[in-house]
Amino acid sequence: MSEVRELPLVEAIKEAYQQEMERDESVFMVGQDIAGGIFPHTMGLVEQFGTDRIVDTPLAEVGMYGTAFGAAMEGFKPIVDFMFAGFFLNAASPILAQTAQFRFIHGSQMSLPMVITGACGSGMRLGNEHAMLVHNMIAQVPGIKVCMPSTPYDAKGLMISAIRDPNPVAFIWHLGTMMDRGPVPEEAYEVPLGVAEVKREGSDITLVANGIQYKNAVEVADKLEGDISVEIIDPRSVSPLDIDTILKSVDKTGRLVIVDESWDSRSTASQIAAQVVDVGFDMLDAPIRRVCIPDIPLPGGHMEPYVAPNPDAIEAAVRDVCQ
Amino acid sequence: MSEVRELPLVEAIKEAYQQEMERDESVFMVGQDIAGGIFPHTMGLVEQFGTDRIVDTPLAEVGMYGTAFGAAMEGFKPIVDFMFAGFFLNAASPILAQTAQFRFIHGSQMSLPMVITGACGSGMRLGNEHAMLVHNMIAQVPGIKVCMPSTPYDAKGLMISAIRDPNPVAFIWHLGTMMDRGPVPEEAYEVPLGVAEVKREGSDITLVANGIQYKNAVEVADKLEGDISVEIIDPRSVSPLDIDTILKSVDKTGRLVIVDESWDSRSTASQIAAQVVDVGFDMLDAPIRRVCIPDIPLPGGHMEPYVAPNPDAIEAAVRDVCQ
Amino acid sequence: MALGKEQMKTLYRNLVRADHFDKMMMNRIMQGKLIGFYHPGDGAMAAGVGASTFLGENDILNPHHRAHGMAYMAGKGIDVGRYLAEHTGKADGCCGGRSSFHWSFPEQKVYGASGFIGWHFCPVVGWGWASKRKGNQVVLMASGDGSYGQGGAHEAMLSAMNWKLPIIFFCENNGMAIHSTADDMHPMPDISSLAQGYGMPAVVIDGQDVFAVAETVIAARKHALAGKGPTFVEAKTVRLREHDVGTPDLARAEPRDPEYLEELKQRDPLVLATKRVLAEKVLTQKQIDKIIKEAEEEVVVVEKFADDSPIALPSIEELQAGVYA
Amino acid sequence: MALGKEQMKTLYRNLVRADHFDKMMMNRIMQGKLIGFYHPGDGAMAAGVGASTFLGENDILNPHHRAHGMAYMAGKGIDVGRYLAEHTGKADGCCGGRSSFHWSFPEQKVYGASGFIGWHFCPVVGWGWASKRKGNQVVLMASGDGSYGQGGAHEAMLSAMNWKLPIIFFCENNGMAIHSTADDMHPMPDISSLAQGYGMPAVVIDGQDVFAVAETVIAARKHALAGKGPTFVEAKTVRLREHDVGTPDLARAEPRDPEYLEELKQRDPLVLATKRVLAEKVLTQKQIDKIIKEAEEEVVVVEKFADDSPIALPSIEELQAGVYA
Ligand SMILES: Cc1ncc(C[n+]2csc(CCOP(=O)(O)OP(=O)(O)O)c2C)c(N)n1
Ligand SMILES: Cc1ncc(C[n+]2csc(CCOP(=O)(O)OP(=O)(O)O)c2C)c(N)n1
Ligand SMILES: [Mg+2]
Ligand SMILES: [Mg+2]
Secondary structure (H helix, E strand, O other): OOOOOEEEHHHHHHHHHHHHHHHOOOEEEEEOOOOOOOOOOOOOHHHHHOOOOEEEOOOOHHHHHHHHHHHHHOOOEEEEEEEEHHHHHHHHHHHHHHHHHHHHHOOOOOOOOEEEEEEEOOOOOOOHHHHOOOHHHHHOOOOOEEEOOOOHHHHHHHHHHHHHOOOEEEEEEEHHHOOOEEEOOOOOOOOOOOOOEEEEOOOOEEEEOOOHHHHHHHHHHHHHOOOOOEEEEEOOEEEOOOHHHHHHHHHHHOOEEEEEEEEOOOOHHHHHHHHHHHHOHHHOOOOOEEEEEOOOOOOOHHHHHHHOOOHHHHHHHHHHHHO | OOOOOEEEHHHHHHHHHHHHHHHOOOEEEEEOOOOOOOOOOOOOHHHHHOOOOEEEOOOOHHHHHHHHHHHHHOOOEEEEEEEEHHHHHHHHHHHHHHHHHHHHHOOOOOOOOEEEEEEEOOOOOOOHHHHOOOHHHHHOOOOOEEEOOOOHHHHHHHHHHHHHOOOEEEEEEEHHHOOOEEEOOOOOOOOOOOOOEEEEOOOOEEEEOOOHHHHHHHHHHHHHOOOOOEEEEEOOEEEOOOHHHHHHHHHHHOOEEEEEEEEOOOOHHHHHHHHHHHHOHHHOOOOOEEEEEOOOOOOOHHHHHHHOOOHHHHHHHHHHHHO | OOOOHHHHHHHHHHHHHHHHHHHHHHHHHHOOOOOOOOOOOOOOOHHHHHHHOOOOOOOEEEOOOHHHHHHHHHHHOOOHHHHHHHHOOEOOOOOOOOOOOOOOEHHHOEOOOOOOOOHHHOHHHHHHHHHHHHOOOOEEEEEEOHHHHOHHHHHHHHHHHHOOOOEEEEEEEOOEEOOEEHHHHOOOOOHHHHHHHHOOOEEEEEOOOHHHHHHHHHHHHHHHHOOOOOEEEEEEOOOOOOOOOOOOOEEOOEEOOHHHHHHHHOOOHHHHHHHHHHHOOOOOHHHHHHHHHHHHHHHHHHHHHHHHOOEOOOOHHHHHHOOOO | OOOOHHHHHHHHHHHHHHHHHHHHHHHHHHOOOOOOOOOOOOOOOHHHHHHHOOOOOOOEEEOOOHHHHHHHHHHHOOOHHHHHHHHOOEOOOOOOOOOOOOOOEHHHOEOOOOOOOOHHHOHHHHHHHHHHHHOOOOEEEEEEOHHHHOHHHHHHHHHHHHOOOOEEEEEEEOOEEOOEEHHHHOOOOOHHHHHHHHOOOEEEEEOOOHHHHHHHHHHHHHHHHOOOOOEEEEEEOOOOOOOOOOOOOEEOOEEOOHHHHHHHHOOOHHHHHHHHHHHOOOOOHHHHHHHHHHHHHHHHHHHHHHHHOOEOOOOHHHHHOOOOO
16 A cells, blocks of 8 residues: 655645535535635645635624534534634634534434534634634533544545534634644545544553644653553544543553643543543542643733643643652 | 511522622623612612613623623623623633733733623523523633522622622522522622632531532431431632642541532533542541532423432432442 | 405404413413423513514524513514423423423424524524525514623624525514513613614504514515515514513512503504404404314313323433434 | 824824835745734725824833734834844744734833734723823724624623723724625724714724824823723724735625725825825925835844844743743
């Protein structure tokens, strides 16, 4: 078999859009300035698919989101792009109060196949609103699946799954992974939603991380190699959360550190810790540590790198728990 | 000393408004239909304070909230009432992305003294949007304090503290406690924000609960009296969270159940569990259990009572952990 | 575009039915036989009936929340039994008894409801966008004067005009939003002034005249189907009772003037419509009596259906299975 | 209301300064000496200078984000050294180096910024409400054509007219929002058509003419101080460069026409203003040269201040202490 070509993560996302839009006429994209393109994931798509399927809206997130929300009821499969993911808050009611609950509260008669996407995360040093990771804000509410890729391979596969899923799926991607290169098969494939992956085997400690923090986790695991054997789990989805894969690992290692680029309060890190101390209490040999943004707004400028989770903080937590 | 008179919780809130508005000219209220009144907490206030200080706005939560947000910068101390607390989502961006971070991101030069309030919770059998408890949505973001009273006494004292606090404070109150009566001193007094209270001493297990769930916790503790000795902690504030009071109790009991009327995912219950298994790992003799709304939209109708946390579910969790 | 006699008969019948359904809901909430709340439609059922009776099968309908959408749903021929069963928390409810006060008839393109007033200004853009792509359907989007305070109204009108979407912005202006008056909450006499900002055609009509409403909406629908874009239709109507049963009937903080309310009652849509169908010999008194009798019988059938349906008490596991498709 | 000579001189000086600051920011971002991004104001600095130069001390100013508010802040006399230090991540930055691209001068009532375009439509209601209560101040709220897509714009205009708030809705219409054109995104030729829906007075002016802008805003301010409520001022301007440095300069998905951009450059505000001050003998060429020289010197001082300031690297504990007052 010939070697799989490498693509940057953002191109992997774009390929998922292209292949699914070619396959299925009902898939379309709506957003602001996506025809011209802000991030490379939409650039050039309008030439292939036209303005009927690459739809630019005014600077109006409720109307923009509504294009997707309403069209999904009518049998379309929209992908709605919030550019910077934090802007989703401008449509928080239709997303968190209406979309998430629409199917269930109306007797599970309808499905709303749609993808809600946006980029965020530290790295541009812009701080708070642009960097704000929103996966936990959405994951708080049942009815919307939430995933975040760590590798180009997962980016393409998760996006394809998200588009094909009959439910609303938030696909949140981290700006700090945008240009990361990795192998991406040419054909369309799915990475299942709601399924975590053990990305590196180890025996001393379980380290959970996603997005850019997955890279940091690998860096730390490499550094500790020979000293501490780190098992890395990429949750891939944060809602529904695949707690079983994590529990299985903790059962083996007895130790757990969770990295989550988010405020600590009500984070995925806290949620995992809570579930493990409930169901997996007897497996634990040590306290569970969370490496998150401390509960302060994320500053930009020169502070971003040391306030956001980083390899030093992860290493310290891992060593602390393993001592 | 003569006996302290009893008031329903909603009247305790109203008395806090009245006393603070009498004391401080810069305090005012803004909301929808608050002059006429939806819940009794604002009824009649317009006669005393006039429409300059009891301000009705159009059915427009961004503009309504903005009246408070902008006026706070100008030295006023607004109380903004969202009626049903879930409607805050219509102003999620100005609240979660701008207000919460405004002081910090602008160099901590300004303060924004304001109270964000609204009622919510199970009981009216309306389900999802009206019942939706929003304390955890706000508590996810640093920069806004969040409290929820369980008793009329705390309601008055917390509201007075919230009005006097130089920061944005969300005061979320549970509809199911609205008419609960309890002793309320006539003079103005503060119940400190960010401080939990041990409301009942016990030795076998620590039970954390607030809002209507505090009542349920008391009911369960009464029932188990003689069998299991339950210590009940009312967090009163959920952000900042007074974890020390909880830890001190767990250190004594070794067991912890947390009740939180909220989806389990990214709840205060999960946050407390995560912090305890980190800092208080060695104190624990048993798994930590959370009694929350399972991760499904809260249905109304006849399902609300058994889907929301209730005495049976609390009792089961307590017995389970103590066995 | 004058209405034909058959059209007038249909409208009259639907108005009688809607009126009976509203009274049924009132009776039931007074008897403690409804879950949640009820927002009476007394005296204000003509606008919804007129707007929805001649919608096409493919058209998307978003009913106004007053009378919990009954005026519109009577017009669109929704299964009122399942509707009432939902309001009664029953297993045969149109939402499985989960919602208490919502409705959902996706096959008839009445997708659902929300407790957030103005929520529909969001999906309406997509409903309009999809309708334009499909080419053979329009959207009737109804809501009250109060709802037009929402920012979403602006975002919806903006895209509707940019894209010439086949949407009818149908506003029932009853001059009230709970205790607030439209006079206080809107700077212009007509809510439809807003349409001017977008160059959207707007028309103000008598919402008490079921025939006038139907004529206007039929025209707006034609306009939309011809690719000419949205229309703003403002139907002036009244609120005879309190906002919802149990809430005091105030304007600002004062009780509303009983004399003024008495005046409003003079223009009851059913009285007006009856006068006209008799005068124009569309219906005889005998035919009218029959229509009323049929409506009464329909209420009996509907109530029996709802009352006979079992209380919805699914297990947590069953509920969990309904969250995701 | 003709401007006096001294007023014209002040405007001219501020326009020269603003232009120099914009060029300074451009230079620095090209040199990697700015944190974050920069949205150039090239050719579009007159509207902000004209709008803000004659604001009162108590007036609240919300600058438009283009040129990161420099046109307005030059007009309001903000400390540009601390402003630049912020954009450079320095300890003397006006936000302690935390924001990278925000500004905050609360003592001068320029409260702050947000990365959410249109965010100000929310607090502006409270700024206006407080200003009305105080009676001696107005709000100048500036933003772009694109920002008027936001639902908040509607909610703000609604309450501003209901309550006759002293707010100037100052819209810089440069016809562009990133790659989107106002032609595509707004159904009417003027954004200010929106004001009609509320009966709000509106005026469209040449945003390249700093004097015309100042005259208009002075009048709108008088109107507001007299208790007559808000005014919508639409200043037509241009965007000569890309939206922000590094983003390709497209209209929809196509590069913008260089000839068209060349045309736009013909109406450079500084060229227009210079012609007029010379023609009307408000300034001599020698005085103009001096103004330019002083602006160049100011840039040197400002840059030195920012460059000399230490990098802001507070501890987590120090940061934590800044979250709550
Ligand atoms: C977002 C939101 N804000 C406030 C409310 C409370 N509320 C329910 S109905 C209503 C008034 C609606 O007025 P209008 O749209 O004119 O309809 P009407 O009731 O007069 O028929 C209000 C304020 C709500 N349900 N949702
Ligand atoms: C809520 C939100 N949506 C989208 C964006 C992305 N964005 C930044 S600037 C801009 C265009 C602004 O256009 P306009 O208001 O006309 O100002 P201009 O840049 O033309 O001066 C957009 C869409 C944003 N920052 N915030
Ligand atoms: Mg109304
Ligand atoms: Mg623009």
